[in-house]
Amino acid sequence: MNRQKSSPRFRFVGAAALLVLLALLAPALREGDQRLYLLAGGVTGVMLLCMIVPARLFSLDRLILSLALYLGAVGILSLAPANPDAALMQLLRCSVGVVALIIGAMIIRIITPSMLTAGISSFLGLLFLAGSLLVRDLPFSLTEAALILMVISFSSLLACHSGTVALIPGLIGTVLLLLQGMTVEAFVLALTVLLLLWSADGRLGIVLAALSVFVAMFWGAERLGYLPALASAEEHSLSLSTLVSAGLFGSGEAAVLPESALPVSSLLYPLSENYGLVFTGLTLLLYLPLMLRGASVAGTARSRFHAVLALGCVLIFSLRIPAGLLAAFNVLPLPLTPLPLLTDSLPNLAAQMLTLGLLCGISSVNEADLAEDAHLAMLAK
């Protein structure tokens, strides 16, 4: 008999589902908690269902979708042993995130590079940033969503006009972020805009001029006292000790971290506490195929708008990872920021899923274009 060779997709999906199931069943066996059994069945089932049905219904990129779902499930795993209620809430957040991902994939088929697209996305992005500036005690953060909107606006303007016009919303957005004291987010936006300008416009003079403007902005913000003091040593030592306290393979006990041990809404700390540094490190390495896939989608996009937008999404998503890790491991005295998809903030999670949805949509458009090219090639023969 011929043995059917399984595809890498089936192997990944199967292993991910099995890992999530076992990781949720293990604490359930100890506690006998009904919520943990519910989570074990629910998370695995929802993950498998979402990896199959939306991917087929909406022609989503399966690698990006599977990685996003797995990283979302890891967020639930990190909370489940110590706090099943928080894990259930995280499951609901992830479900909203999946909806946002599908919306992102649908949006990409609707929007076209035009002044209308640029105007609406710029307006909403700047409104979100200005709203956060005016209402300081807002219970949720809209910064992630604003960054995505700024990237859409930048891509649309760059596709319709030259790079100098496209720079304007990016500059205003950076100023608003600096006024709020969000150094990391401002840095991510500025670096994204510069790299996109360099890759899409290519004129060294424009890029250097933009770079000097951004440097002047950061220098001015620092002079005027808008940049907050860098993270304190106590905060860093606390986060570092939380990360390494469970050792390489975890303590085997459900770790209940005190509120003070979680300076930000990052799930990196409970993940490391429950499963150890090796599991956490290997999970974080899964960002690498996600970024590579995103870069591949950007490189194969046919239209300038899609290419710039995909590259912007990848940059916005991936530039947060080194910033978060460098801060968590006390390499740089940066403010601690949650890693993408490993956060318990609903707006941030939804915005990050929306970013991945945009990438899935662009990948779907690329596949359709390639299929049409194959059709034309067949006609030409």
Next chain:
Amino acid sequence: MFKVSPEIYKVISTTSRYLFAFFALMLLLFALVWLYDERRKRRERLRYLPEAGNIGEMVVISGSDQLPVDTWFPIPREGVLGSLRSCDLVVPCPGVRARHLAFSWQDGTGLIIKPFSGCETFVDGVSLLTAEKSDMPVMVHGSCLRVGSAVLRLQLLSALEHTNRPFAPAGSSQEYAGAFAAQQPQPGIPFPQESLFTDPRVPGYMEQPVPIEQQVPTEQPLGGSPADAASLPDFSPDSVAVPPVQAEQPPVQQAASRRKRADRWKEDFSE
């Protein structure tokens, strides 16, 4: 609900700590293999589609020392033409600015040219800087583009002529008369005498004689004698521009639209 004794749980917990790390390693490897596998499949697919992503090519009719005649560029669906190396179409000729014009392909219309501010550009002899917006010419098969001292001719992929997208030049072909009369005519690809379609499953297809008035004139191959040069067909824009589809012309083979969703479902389930 079911739960195990602390002793058994201790064994499970100790095992699972290493098992989860092993699973995480496997997942990372599977993801990288999946990524590599998809890239390999895409590369193999593109090997059979060398023109994927392109709509045709630009052939240099008049260039410079750095851009010899008969050089051809593949044309993507959209991009920027200029003398800068980062442009999609690099035309290093006098009079061509670093970023001279942007072009984009529009189905059913042709290649739309948008020159940047102050960049003189001619399409089939019509200046785009002075042309009315409503009469802005677009490039179709055989159209000539002049930027600086370079003259480029657009040749669309033959498959695009098989689609149901009508290509009609924006202006009358009489407007182009004399615009590039001084150019050296470039012989095109010889049209084969025998039928290209030799599929035995379609007996008699393309074997019926085509009426004289519908036959495509056979062109001379490259490198003919001087005597043959006189008999070369006229490639002035008048004759090169593709006329609108007429009713008496043979029906163009209709291209199927993009794949239907049902087809994709079939492919998915076939996995």
